[in-house]
Amino acid sequence: MTGRLYTYVITHDAGFAPNPFFGVLTMNCCKPLIRQRAEVGDWIGATTAADHPAGRGLLVYAMRITEKMTMADYDAWTRSELPEKIPDLKSLDYRRQAGDSQYDFSGDTPRRRRGFHQAVDMPTDLSGRYTLLSREFVYFGGEPREVPEHLRPAVHSGRGHKSRANDPYVEPFVAWIRAFEMGRLYSQPEQAPGLLTIGRKP
Numbered sequence: 001m002t003g004r005l006y007t008y009v010i011t012h013d014a015g016f017a018p019n020p021f022f023g024v025l026t027m028n029c030c031k032p033l034i035r036q037r038a039e040v041g042d043w044i045g046a047t048t049a050a051d052h053p054a055g056r057g058l059l060v061y062a063m064r065i066t067e068k069m070t071m072a073d074y075d076a077w078t079r080s081e082l083p084e085k086i087p088d089l090k091s092l093d094y095r096r097q098a099g100d101s102q103y104d105f106s107g108d109t110p111r112r113r114r115g116f117h118q119a120v121d122m123p124t125d126l127s128g129r130y131t132l133l134s135r136e137f138v139y140f141g142g143e144p145r146e147v148p149e150h151l152r153p154a155v156h157s158g159r160g161h162k163s164r165a166n167d168p169y170v171e172p173f174v175a176w177i178r179a180f181e182m183g184r185l186y187s188q189p190e191q192a193p194g195l196l197t198i199g200r201k202p
Contacts, residue, residue, distance in 0.1 A: 003041035003065075005170045006034050007154055008161040010046035010060050013141060015189035016116040018046075018061065019100040020139040022084045023183065025063050028074055028100040029117055032128030034161055040065050043174060044132070047155050048144050052190075057155045058144035060190075062177045063134035072105035074131035087115030094192055138180045143187035148176060 008031065015021065017030040027035060027044070034044065045062040048054060069077065078085040078101040087099035102117050102125065103110045112122055147155055154169040156162040166173075180186075 002170050002174055003039065003043060004163050005154060005166040005173055006038055006042060006044045006161050006163045007156040007166060008034070008044075008046055009049050009156055009158065011049045013060055013190040014116065015095070015098040015141075015192050016100055018063070019085065019098060020061065020137065020141070020185055020189075021095040021098070022082060023135070024082065024085075025061070025134045025137040025139060026074075026085065026100055026131060027063075027133075028071060028131040029102055029121070029125045029128075031161070032124055035128035035130045035132055037163075038065055038068070038132060040068055043170065043177075045154070045173065045177075047147065052144070054144055056157070057147060057152065059140060059147050060144045061137060061139040061141070062173075063132075063137035064174075065132050066135050067133040069131055069133070071103060071110070071126070071129060071131055074133075075101055075103060075105045087113055089114055098189075098192070136182050138177060138182065139185045139187075141185065141187040142190040142192075151176060 018025050018027040042065050046060045048056055048058045048060060050056045084096060085099045086101045088096040091097055102113055102115045104113055112119060151169055151173055154166045154173060
């Protein structure tokens with residue numbers, strides 16, 4: 001059974017939230033309500049804001065949630081399985097700088113690692129409680145795609161997100177997305193420097 005479709009406007013696409021690198025697209029920061037409520041099998045799609053150079057309502061990425069874990073479990077998972085997701089601002093690899101495993105849960109209280117988010121972002125990030133992971137995604141980044149006309153009612157505008165109202169559009173949205181190659185970065189993030197190799201598997 002196809003899950004729910006969450007849609008929202010992404011205002012800052014730097015490869016951090018979500019993080020599409022190293023074969024797994026992850027959402028560990030920002031969008032706390034989606035991270036709380038979305039479940040494995042649900043889909044998420046994010047579209048451009050009105051001030052985007054290419055225009056409003058273009059698809060930046062879509063993901064099917066294939067795993068959901070607590071942020072503490074994600075911290076442990078990245079340390080043991082995918083340390084490339086832990087931010088390293090000194091790295092010459094932008095993908096390492098943009099790591100979204102921003103919080104260290106090894107102590108009594110979570111500590112913020114040096115990364116893209118600052119102390120002011122901690123309450124919002126931590127209120128999400130969960131991390132969403134996907135191995136079934138498409139990421140268009142700085143080359144967002146026009147949404148077909150029959151799916152445009154699912155495009156959200158403004159703050160927050162849309163979900164229940166998208167129920168009639170879930171199956172046609174999934175059919176459209178699955179026509180693309182899953183797990184692929186079609187372009188680097190809009191706000192990333194020109195350091196990434198485009199058109200290859202992440």
